Amino acid sequence: MSKLFPTLLLTLASLPAWANLNVFATVPEWASLAREIGGDKVRVYSATNAFQDPHRIEAKPSLLAQARQANLVVAAGADLEIGWLPLVLRDSGNAAIQAGRPGYFEAANFVSRLEVPTSVDRAQGDIHAAGNPHLHLDPRNVLKVGEALAGRMAELDAANAAAYQAGYKSFAGKWQAAMARWEKEAAPLRGVPVLVHHASFLYLANWLGLKEVGTLEPKPGIEPTSGHLSSLLARQQTLPAKMVLRTAYNPDGPSQWIAGKTGLPAVLLPYTVGGTAEAKDLFGLFDDTVQRLLKGLR
Template identity: 45%
Template sequence: MRYARWLYISLLLGLASLPARADFRVFACEPEWTVLAQQLMPDAQLTTATSYLQDPHYIEARPSLISAVRTADLVVCTGASLEAGWLPTLLQRAANPGVQPGKPGLFYAADHARLHVPHDHVDRSMGDVHPEGNPHMHLAPDELPKVARALAERMGDLRPEAAADIMARYIKWRGQWNQMRANWQRQAAELQGHSVIIQHTNFSYLLRWLGVEATIDLEPKPGLPPSSSHLSKLLTEPGLASADVILIASHQNPKPAEWLAQRTRKPVIVVPGTVTNEPPTDTLAGLISTIINHLEEQITEASDGSL
């Protein structure tokens, strides 16, 4: 009896020490969804189509990406037409029936968030405008928990045997997110009423949440590179004098921001537009904290007249 009991305990311990099965494959269009999926299902196999140094609007449908989609159990993308230039090609060439539009294996984060500035009518003359609204909602402190919960539920539907564990990880993530959001709210009190110059709408959700106004856009139209004539016109914009800093993402060309900074003596903040592989910006919470900290530091210095 003692031997049998020892054998049973040894078997349980041996099973517990085995590595978790990595038979669930997730293809993420952007890094933010990779890290979110990893936090919910850490044993999943993850493939990311883009990096923080790339513009997610413009990606080549490479054979390696097609292969990853072909074997994916779940494809997680932003949606709202952000990947309209390349994702349909990937899905078509991969020919994976489980991740096609309308199937449970295709998850669009934007479907589970409230998007800013939707448009009833969009045409090419408006630039890179999305009819569904601004798709860059991964930095929205109030919207991310909705996306995370929906993603946890979708993963649980696809892997019912792991659904309870996935939901438990979501609950833990949500608790940590709420704590960080309380810190961000305290910092927001110092930033409200200030204004910044941006390039594109990458940070619009976070800026609006902080109470910081984006008074000037370096782009003449969404998605169009700043031209010399447009930049020259910005020097006469009424809101230029009141803007504290110029905020751009790492994947954007820094020259327009530097040109304007040389003529206005306004500091340029360059931060990742999405998560990276290095801390502290390797999580969405860490990325938001980094952006807010940079804004707080530079705006405080500008307000004190030390710049």
């Protein structure tokens, strides 16, 4: 036993501090990306699901418990989680995942953000000073974030760095082929005018060439009012839309009201992984999104 003991100590010393890299993702899309890259080297927890508004989450003890165990927090950033994530980070007592540390990662830092305001006035509604945070709905952004995330995983878990780089390379190859297919299928959507419940689909519209001509919310984050919906109805005469889009977590009443008055299709898009039965992963998210838009156009 005495001869084996030093060998055992050396073996234990060479192991990482965790059996898997514990990833705390704030939203399902980045949880799914972490799984694509990390495979069996990661344990991923998603703090929210597709039926929750990621702007409005309660910092519950269950989230604190998961954050306390995390080696890496993957957030959307651009203030999407500003109402709850800082509280979770602070109260977790986990120094490794605080902002500015390697264990804290914001996807928005690795893409070109849209709708960055020149000034912020709360009278304008729920305006994000760092730009629109719904950046995952442009698959080109997913690729950029994936590359950066693989690098961060490799930095935190050097023993498995090669596995993370290989995971990203495999994902990127499949993703680029899928993007080419989605863009070809979605060609009929270019220039199609749409109404949206919230500014959730800006990056999707920018990628596919959809034209947003109105928002059911009178101001970002402010629930639709009858007066504002009536004004959108009147605008159909001069600026007609072809569809009304909402996420799985938006209430369906406003879009159904517009649809009932105009005959426009009210299209539910998954928005994130899990938003529909078909959107089981990132590939399913975009497969289903493109198909639902094309069905709405018909």
